Each structure stands twice: as C-alpha cells, then as structure tokens.
Amino acid sequence: MKKTAVLFFAALLSFFLCACSGESDGAAATPTPSPTPNLTLSEDEMERLYTDADAFAGRTVTISGQIFTGIERDSKGVYFQIWADPKNADKNTIVEYKNTDAALEKYDYVKVEGKVVGTYEGENAFGVKITALQIEASAVVTVGYIEAVSPTLRSVNVMSVQEQYGYQIDLQKVEFADAETRIYLSVTNGGKSDFSVFSFDVKLVQKGKQFEEQPNYAAHYPEIQTGLLPGITTEGVIVFPAIEQSNFKLVLKASSGDPLEVIAPFTFNVVVKWLKPALE
Structure with a gap:
C-alpha cells in the first residue's frame, strides 16, 4: 500500500x-x-x-x-x-x-x-x-x-506515590485506548545509590491475566531513564496492550546499586471508578 x-x-x-x-x-x-x-x-x-x-x-x-x-x-x-x-x-x-x-x-x-x-x-x-x-x-x-x-477513551488520574530507601515511584495517570493502555509515571532517586526501573520488567495484572510491555515506537512517547544518579527524576510512558476499563494491578521491579538495600516490587492497585449519570 x-x-x-x-x-x-x-x-x-x-x-x-x-x-x-x-x-x-x-x-x-x-x-x-x-x-x-x-x-x-x-x-x-x-x-x-x-x-x-x-x-x-x-x-x-x-x-x-x-x-x-x-x-x-x-x-x-x-x-x-x-x-x-x-x-x-x-x-x-x-x-x-x-x-x-x-x-x-x-x-x-x-x-x-x-x-x-x-x-x-x-x-x-x-x-x-x-x-x-x-x-x-x-x-x-x-x-x-x-x-x-490512538485517542484516549478514558483517563484515570491515579496520583499514587510509593517510596523505599528514598527511591520514589509516582504513578500519575492511566489512559485507555482502542489499541493500547498508557501508563504515565515518574521515578525519583532520593536515595544514596543509583536506581533503576526497567519498563520491560513491569507487569500489568487484570482478572487473572498478566500483560507485558507493548512498546509503541511510532508514537515517540517519552521513556523513563535507568541508572538514575541520586537527586535525578525521570518521567515517561509505559505502553501495554488494550485492556478492560476496570481495576488492575501494576507491579514494578526495581534495583539499586547498593546490595544491602533489598527493594520489594512497587505494587499499585489502580481503581477505575465509573461515574453515575446525572439525574434529569
């Protein structure tokens, strides 16, 4: 064509x-x-x-x-x-x-x-x-x-922050579209060592199904950086396949350069609320 x-x-x-x-x-x-x-x-x-x-x-x-x-x-x-x-x-x-x-x-x-x-x-x-x-x-x-x-069908402002050893992940919002699901987040290194979150290692779980990252290179979405030095913040979008517009869990594995820091997966439970139609 x-x-x-x-x-x-x-x-x-x-x-x-x-x-x-x-x-x-x-x-x-x-x-x-x-x-x-x-x-x-x-x-x-x-x-x-x-x-x-x-x-x-x-x-x-x-x-x-x-x-x-x-x-x-x-x-x-x-x-x-x-x-x-x-x-x-x-x-x-x-x-x-x-x-x-x-x-x-x-x-x-x-x-x-x-x-x-x-x-x-x-x-x-x-x-x-x-x-x-x-x-x-x-x-x-x-x-x-x-x-x-890829127009947004529904947007959910999550604004949820989790922190370990000064390393912080801020899940900002989620956008549902026909062909993809977009996860907006920021990562801040407020710790003492370098810090990394790899997008390919992030999992989305919904109704017993696990979804892997589905990169969309044509969109040129900003990507989160890895190997963050102390004091650095990065923002980006992680893309997954299209899912139902309902509750799901996002699991992010992370690591630091300090072997004594045992970092558990950052787990976010995203609640998708449906608004009731206004009464006439």
Whole structure:
C-alpha cells in the first residue's frame, strides 16, 4: 500500500485546475448535489466514505491522520496527502487547503476539517492506478500522535506515590485506548545509590491475566531513564496492550546499586471508578 500511495503532485495540481475550469462547461458537467449537503458525516457514513466517496460529495468531514508526502504549494494554497489510518498506511486522502501560510511538514499529524470533493483516480510514480479520497479543507491543524492515531477513551488520574530507601515511584495517570493502555509515571532517586526501573520488567495484572510491555515506537512517547544518579527524576510512558476499563494491578521491579538495600516490587492497585449519570 505504501508503494502505491505516492502521487505526482503535478498531476494533482492539474486535476484541481481542470476541476475549476470545468465548472463553466454547462449544466451537464455540474455534479448532482448531495441530498444532505453540509451535514457532518456520521460514524456509519465514515465507514463507507473510503469505498464510495462520490456519494458524500459536498458533505462536511473531520479526519485526522499523518502527512506522508511533501507539501506542494502554489499561489492558491497547499496540497498534500495523509494516511487517515497511519498505523496501517491506509485510507489515502488528498487534501487541498487554500492557505498559503500553512506551516505544515511531511510526517506531521494533522486534523483536517472540510468538504468531501469525491474520489480522485490517477497513477503513482510507478504507473500503478490508485484511488484516494479528495477533500477541500477549511481548516488544518497539527495535532499529536494520540489525538490522530490512538485517542484516549478514558483517563484515570491515579496520583499514587510509593517510596523505599528514598527511591520514589509516582504513578500519575492511566489512559485507555482502542489499541493500547498508557501508563504515565515518574521515578525519583532520593536515595544514596543509583536506581533503576526497567519498563520491560513491569507487569500489568487484570482478572487473572498478566500483560507485558507493548512498546509503541511510532508514537515517540517519552521513556523513563535507568541508572538514575541520586537527586535525578525521570518521567515517561509505559505502553501495554488494550485492556478492560476496570481495576488492575501494576507491579514494578526495581534495583539499586547498593546490595544491602533489598527493594520489594512497587505494587499499585489502580481503581477505575465509573461515574453515575446525572439525574434529569
């Protein structure tokens, strides 16, 4: 899919110019208006958007993804392509944004708001036919990986601190997402020796099942440092597979450079509270 995604932007610009000039060719060239113009697409419609984009021409849409091409510019604006499904390099989307000052770069994660133009058909640099959703954007903003790829379904502020021999671990919060669970924590060496917590040795336990770390290198989350000298604090995110949005236990093994310091595993029991709906 990656190989078939790179378009010639010259052809893309020609397509936009032809589309504009074609508006004066007579009534026969005027597309049939959508029966529900300007309405934002529903979740069900979003599922069908990439298989039948022309059916939603004129409709309002919001799509997040990652830019995978260079940014083409002319006197009218910028043109680029995004993967709306960056994890699988899928859902190729062509964006026309009439903002010549847009500060965008290749590999940026973006949130695009605009109108569906329809399906673009063309050939890539290898002569292979490709199709892509085409959008005329009214707004494009850069966002982070989480918002674009792995939105938080539920966040739990834990704010629990444990300490041994002056070595401190602060479990800050937990984020549940469709494809992963994110553990935010900080480690502080307030002891007398060097101190380490290795993320690959952290275990998550829920309902009799044990989960290991599942690194997400594409997200570039901050990582906790090891071999901390006295007085040093490090913060990071440890990623696990997606789990139920319910109580679980987190077990962190740690060690210091002093063989006389016997450090027990740091164990956190995380309680996920569900709020009752407000009475009407």
